[in-house]
Amino acid sequence: MKTTTSTQVTHYEVQKKRRETLLEEWRGYHKTILKRKDVVMHDDPNRRTRRGVYAGWDGDRPTKNLDATIHELPAGLETTTIHRHSWDAIMFIESGSGWTEIDGVRIDWKPWDTVHLPSWAWHRHGNTNPDKPAVFHTWSVQPMLEQFGVALLEEGGDTPVAQLPPRPKQVTALPGEDPYARRTQRLARQAAGEESARLITRFEDVRGLVTKRGARSLFMVDKSIGFHTAGLSAVMHELAPGKYQSRHRHGGEAWLYVISGTGYSMIDDVRHDWEAGDLIVVDHWAWHQHFNGSAEKTARLVRIHNFDALYDMIRILMDPLNLFEEPPVLDAPDLSDVVWPDHLDGRPEG
Template structure:
């Protein structure tokens, strides 16, 4: 028997209403700065406390990335789990360790770690004070595609846990299937051999024309194999500002040290200044002009920047060409905004101190 659709309106009208309703709802989720004081932490079944800066589990929905804060008390070890997405970790305070597929990585304030997709991991606090760290993950992106999966095994020894999902090795042949097998095997082999840890003491910050000095924390340029998330840190000199720019997609900026404000607006002028301080998360919504300023006349400000550049933003740039999706002012305007950054007297790089 033939079946027929029974909607009373056309496909065109249904999709038009659906898209309009989605955009109206999403505008209500737009944020500017998430204050550290606004993020409550709750004890979880993993024996850790967790708070949500951005993410649907904290009633702050996002589309590509989330940002969570975690605390572990002295002597506590979390349960072991894995998930289908990967995550990046930035340690705020305390000393401890994270075990990734049986490999133990010791960490302290300012260190960064990568937790690959489907890797078993747990963390422990080996210090006498509370350990605190941020995580940034691609879970919202995978949830959109129906591929977000988590597997918690409590205190099961690593030796008794299954490995990451198996994959087929490449085979000979020039047909499309053989090419796909070889391509995916190469990709998985590379992703399972990427770097896992950046030690703060090994960082070198370099000056840029935008008026800051910067360094990669987690990025393919320094050996990481992430699912498009990249994490870098920039430092703003006393009384200085970073030059203005804009781009699509979500970007998170976590304030490691210092205090200042950020300009956010749909145009280079006429926007709003948003103050921030240590522990806050600056939320740069899609395609907003933004510029970050250090309000201290004596101390620098350090900010960790996270976005999905190597996946979401690169894909958008290809799909929407010839539209310009990363935009800065002309060089003369950029240089005027950055000032003579060669005159900045940068201090020695020291591990961050949590003062909240």
């Protein structure tokens, strides 16, 4: 084992070189529009599904914070294998009908429903339609946990859930004012309600509201509506025909998946066109604004980020630098004359 250092290069030079190559490498990975047709679907014989990677190390598109995967359950698939992991994920159903079982609780779903897969919960999926595959997307914080060395994955095969170990239990709060007791109290508080938290948003049960930014929006997964996530949040934005959202910029990764419609995003004055099936990756600290390209139809986008975890931490560490900016007066369009389509308009059949 080596126990002495003989390098003649100073620590400053080693770090400088490492920092430069890191950014060079990561800039090379960035792509603004990830197209559905470029996502290669692979058979997944281990879990009996098919999957393709929009963004993440599992494909050739490394990310640091979030990943995006598309899954296809073959027609009539009785069940995938069961597994669990230390990261949580959001599941958005694109088409088909089926179910997801989370720690033994079966949840049936239809297109545009959104499911939360909590960290450490055993889960598996099935397709109830014998003639049609079911397709869903997942967005998770797996890369963030991998970065910290705590991304753990456990495969349970076809073992019945009752025979698998339960979710790791958070410590019970201990009485007292000493540092250790305070830690147990804080952690217990954070975990409170986790096992009984909300797991699904059924699309037919929610309604959008027009926001100051200029879109009809609704929460799909967020702690404000009863989910217990590691900072993950998903919102559906519906852009009015021929309209746009107000401009802003921020750090971090915010992704937009296009469910329906066509349009374009102006990102630091460069136009990027998009259509249904595209994932828009807005680069950090770039001014951006999303436009609906159709004068007749709305465009629906799902926005995903985990600002409550990593990004809030970065904001605190970088204070007083401001990491979110919008014009003093929002340049949102006047939507008072817009006739919005029915909420369920355009939703695919189950």
